[in-house]
Amino acid sequence: MSDLALSPARVALVGNPNSGKTALFNALTGARQKVANYAGVTVERKEGVVTTASGRTLNILDLPGTYSLRARSPDEVVTRDAVLGQLTGEAAPDIVVCVADATNLRLVLRLALELKAVGRPMVLALNMYDIAQRQGLKIDLEGLSREIGAPIVTTVATRRRGIDDLVAQVEAVVASGALGTTNSWQEPDAAAIRKAHAEAQRLVRTYVRPPEHPDTWTGKIDSVLLHPVGGMVVLLALLFVMFQAVFTWATPLMDGIEAVFVALGTWVGAGVSNSLLRSLISDGLIAGVGGVLVFLPQILILFLFILALEDLGYMARAAFLMDKIMGGAGLHGRAFIPLLSSFACAIPGIMATRVIDSRQDRLTTILVAPLMTCSARIPVYTLIISAFIPRTTVWGLFSLQGLVMFGLYASGIVSALLVSLVIRKIFWRSAVEPFLMELPTYKLPDPSNLARNLALRGMIFIKRAGKIILPLMILIWALSTFPYAPVGATRPAIEYSFAGMIGHFIQPLLAPIGFNWQMAIALVPGMAAREVAVAALGTVYAVGDADNVGTLARTLADHWSLATGLSFLAWYVFAPQCAPTLGVVKRETNSWKWPAIMFTYMTALAYLAAFTVYHVALALGGG
Amino acid sequence: MSQSPAASIDPAGLTVRLSDARLGARGTIVDVRAESGAQSVGVVELQRRLLEFGFVEGARIELIHEGAIGHDPIAVKLDDMRIALRRADAADILIALDPA
Ligand SMILES: Nc1nc2c(ncn2[C@@H]2O[C@H](COP(=O)(O)OP(=O)(O)O)[C@@H](O)[C@H]2O)c(=O)[nH]1
Numbered sequence: 001m002s003d004l005a006l007s008p009a010r011v012a013l014v015g016n017p018n019s020g021k022t023a024l025f026n027a028l029t030g031a032r033q034k035v036a037n038y039a040g041v042t043v044e045r046k047e048g049v050v051t052t053a054s055g056r057t058l059n060i061l062d063l064p065g066t067y068s069l070r071a072r073s074p075d076e077v078v079t080r081d082a083v084l085g086q087l088t089g090e091a092a093p094d095i096v097v098c099v100a101d102a103t104n105l106r107l108v109l110r111l112a113l114e115l116k117a118v119g120r121p122m123v124l125a126l127n128m129y130d131i132a133q134r135q136g137l138k139i140d141l142e143g144l145s146r147e148i149g150a151p152i153v154t155t156v157a158t159r160r161r162g163i164d165d166l167v168a169q170v171e172a173v174v175a176s177g178a179l180g181t182t183n184s185w186q187e188p189d190a191a192a193i194r195k196a197h198a199e200a201q202r203l204v205r206t207y208v209r210p211p212e213h214p215d216t217w218t219g220k221i222d223s224v225l226l227h228p229v230g231g232m233v234v235l236l237a238l239l240f241v242m243f244q245a246v247f248t249w250a251t252p253l254m255d256g257i258e259a260v261f262v263a264l265g266t267w268v269g270a271g272v273s274n275s276l277l278r279s280l281i282s283d284g285l286i287a288g289v290g291g292v293l294v295f296l297p298q299i300l301i302l303f304l305f306i307l308a309l310e311d312l313g314y315m316a317r318a319a320f321l322m323d324k325i326m327g328g329a330g331l332h333g334r335a336f337i338p339l340l341s342s343f344a345c346a347i348p349g350i351m352a353t354r355v356i357d358s359r360q361d362r363l364t365t366i367l368v369a370p371l372m373t374c375s376a377r378i379p380v381y382t383l384i385i386s387a388f389i390p391r392t393t394v395w396g397l398f399s400l401q402g403l404v405m406f407g408l409y410a411s412g413i414v415s416a417l418l419v420s421l422v423i424r425k426i427f428w429r430s431a432v433e434p435f436l437m438e439l440p441t442y443k444l445p446d447p448s449n450l451a452r453n454l455a456l457r458g459m460i461f462i463k464r465a466g467k468i469i470l471p472l473m474i475l476i477w478a479l480s481t482f483p484y485a486p487v488g489a490t491r492p493a494i495e496y497s498f499a500g501m502i503g504h505f506i507q508p509l510l511a512p513i514g515f516n517w518q519m520a521i522a523l524v525p526g527m528a529a530r531e532v533a534v535a536a537l538g539t540v541y542a543v544g545d546a547d548n549v550g551t552l553a554r555t556l557a558d559h560w561s562l563a564t565g566l567s568f569l570a571w572y573v574f575a576p577q578c579a580p581t582l583g584v585v586k587r588e589t590n591s592w593k594w595p596a597i598m599f600t601y602m603t604a605l606a607y608l609a610a611f612t613v614y615h616v617a618l619a620l621g622g623g
Numbered sequence: 624m625s626q627s628p629a630a631s632i633d634p635a636g637l638t639v640r641l642s643d644a645r646l647g648a649r650g651t652i653v654d655v656r657a658e659s660g661a662q663s664v665g666v667v668e669l670q671r672r673l674l675e676f677g678f679v680e681g682a683r684i685e686l687i688h689e690g691a692i693g694h695d696p697i698a699v700k701l702d703d704m705r706i707a708l709r710r711a712d713a714a715d716i717l718i719a720l721d722p723a
Binding site (some may be wrong): 067070072104106107110188189190191193194197198201207214218219222226227228229230316319320321323325327333432433434435436437438439440441 | 626655657664667669670671672673674675676677679681682687688689690691692693694695698702703705706707708709711712
C-alpha cells in the first residue's frame with residue numbers, strides 16, 4: 001500500500017435523532033474522543049479517533065442529528081455545512097456514514113438520498129439491527145445497497161456488534177480512492193421533498209418486509225405516560241423522585257468535596273510562606289474551584305436522570321405533556337428540560353438549551369433559566385429563614401419555614417414564566433416556532449453508554465469551571481483582598497478592600513430596599529457563587545465560625561429588622577449576581593450582549609421585588 | 624369540533640383538517656397545503672417541515688393522544704412513526720377519514 005492510501009481519513013456521522021448515533025460514536029471511538037465547540041458557533045463538536053486493521057487513522061466527527069440537510073437550527077446548520085465542506089476551519093469529510101435506525105427506515109432513506117446528492121462516498125449503517133431481527137423485520141440488504149449505491153453494514157451499537165465491519169467498510173471505500181461525484185445537492189422545495197419521499201417509500205416497499213412482531217410496548221406505555229391525567233401524575237412523581245435524589249443523594253458527596261477542598265486549602269496554605277500567595281491559592285483558587293465543584297454531584301445526578309430518560313425515549317413525552325403549559329408562557333416544550341436542570345445549577349441548564357431549535361426560543365430559555373431556584377441559593381435561604389421565620393406550624397400541618405422555602409421556589413418559577421411571557425409578547429411578537437417532534441419507541445437505556453455520556457457531561461462542566469469560572473474567582477478574590485486593612489485596624493479586613501469600598505459606595509442605592517452596608521459588601525464576593533454571600537456575611541459580621549449557621553443567624557436576627565431579612569430573601573429570588581452563569585451565557589451566545597441583558601433585567605427585578613417586600617413589611621410593622 | 628372548518632373543505636365531512644380531528648380519528652392524508660399556518664417560519668417552511676417528517680399524501684395517520692388542556696398538542700401515528708405536534712401547526716394537513 002502506498003503512503004497516500006494510509007493517510008488519515010475524515011469520517012462524518014450523520015443520521016436522524018434517536019437512530020443510536022451517539023451510541024455508535026461511542027462504540028467506534030471508545031474513550032478516544034474530545035469535545036469542543038465549532039469555531040464561532042456554540043454547537044458542540046465531538047470528534048474521536050479509530051485505527052483500522054491496516055493502521056489507518058479515521059477521524060470520526062459526530063454531527064448533530066437531523067432529518068434533512070435543509071438546516072433549521074444552529075445544530076443542523078453545522079451538519080449541513082460540515083457535510084458540504086463549507087464549515088469554516090473544517091475540511092470536508094472524505095466519507096459520510098449515514099446512521100439509520102433499521103426499524104424506522106423511511107425518513108432516514110430520504111436523508112440518505114440527500115446525502116447521495118452531495119456526492120461524497122457514503123456507507124449506510126443500519127443500527128438497532130438487534131431490534132429489527134427480534135421484530136422479524138426482513139431487509140434485502142443487497143438490493144437496497146445496490147439501489148442507493150452505497151455499502152450497507154448492520155450494527156448493534158450498544159453491543160458493539162458490526163463495529164469492526166463498519167470500520168472495515170469505511171476503510172475499503174477510502175482505500176479504493178473513491179472520490180465521489182460532484183455535488184448536486186440543492187435545498188429541496190416541497191415538490192422535491194415529496195418526490196424524495198416517494199422514492200424512499202418505494203425503496204422501503206421493495207426491500208423491507210414489515211415486521212412479524214411489531215413493537216407493541218410503546219403504544220401500551222404511552223397510553224399511561226401520555227394520558228392527560230395519568231401522564232401528568234407520572235411526570236410529577238418522576239420530578240419529585242429526581243429532586244429528592246438531587247438533594248439527598250448528593251449531600252454526602254458534596255460534604256466530602258467540601259472537606260477535601262478545605263483540607264487542600266489548609267495543607268497548601270501551610271506550605272506557602274508568602275501570605276499573599278497563600279491567600280491567593282487557598283482563598284482564591286482552591287476555595288473558588290471548590291465552591292463550584294461542590295455542585296458536581298448534584299449536576300451528575302441530575303444529568304444521570306436526564307440522560308437515562310432521554311435514552312429511554314421519555315424526554316420527548318415530557319416535552320409533549322408540558323408543551324401547553326410552557327407554550328402559555330411563550331416557551332417551547334423542549335425548554336422544560338433545561339429549566340429543570342437549572343434547579344440544580346443554571347450552568348448545566350443553559351448548556352442544555354442546545355436541544356431547542358429556534359434561536360429566539362433558546363435565548364428566552366437562557367434568559368429565564370437563572371430564575372429557577374438553583375442549589376446555591378439554598379444556603380442563603382436557609383440562613384435567612386432560620387434567622388427570621390419562626391419555627392411554627394401553620395394549619396397544624398405545615399412548618400412555616402418550609403412554606404416560606406416553598407414560596408421562594410414558587411416565586412422563581414412564576415417569575416420565570418412571567419418574564420418569558422413578557423419577552424415573547426413584547427420583544428419577539430408572533431415568533432412561534434412549530435412544535436414538531438418524533439416520539440421515539442421506548443428502549444431500555446444501556447448502562448455503559450449512559451456512563452460514558454454522563455462522564456462526558458461531567459468533564460464539560462469541569463472544563464467550564466476551569467476556563468471561565470477560575471479567572472472570575474481570582475478577580476473576586478482580588479476585590480475582596482486589596483487593598484489591605486491599615487495597621488491596627490479593628491474592623492474586618494474586607495471592609496477596607498475594594499469590595500468594602502464598592503459595598504459602601506452602593507449602599508445608598510440599596511438603602512431604599514433596606515440593605516445595610518454589610519449586606520452590600522457581601523454581595524460583591526457573592527458574585528462568585530450565590531452561596532458565598534453566606535460566608536461573606538460571616539466575615540463582615542466577624543462571626544468567626546461562619547459554617548455554624550446558628551450563630552450567624554442569631555447575629556443577623558440581632559442586626560437586621562424583619563423587613564430587611566425578607567427583603568434580602570426577595571432579592572435572592574432574582575439574585576443577578578452569579579458570575580459563572582453570566583460567563584456561560586456569554587459562551588453559549590457568543591456575545592456579551594445577552595449576559596448584559598440578563599444582568600440588567602435580573603437586577604431590576606431583584607430591586608423591585610426587594611423594594612416591594614421591604615416596604616410592605618415595614619407598613620405591616622416588620623421594621 | 625370538526626364540523627365548521629371541515630365543511631368548507633368537504634361538505635360530506637369525510638375530509639377533515641388534522642387540526643380539527645378528534646382523538647381516535649383514522650384515515651389517509653390527502654393533501655398537505657401551504658396556506659393557513661400563521662407561524663413565524665411561514666407557511667412554505669411549515670409545509671416543508673411537515674413533509675420532511677413524513678406528512679405526505681397517501682400516508683396513513685391516526686390521532687392517538689391529545690394534551691389535557693384544549694386537546695392540544697396531539698400525537699399521531701404516521702405510518703409506523705409517532706409524531707407530536709400542535710393543532711395550530713396541523714391545519715394544512717387534510718385527512719380523508721376511514722369510513723366508520
Ligand atoms: N437495542 C439497541 N439499542 C440501541 C442501539 N443503538 C442505540 N441504542 C439505544 O437507543 C437509544 C438512543 O441512542 P442514542 O445513541 O442516544 O441516539 P441518538 O439520538 O441518535 O444519538 C439509547 O437508549 C441507546 O442505548 C442498538 O443498536 N440496539
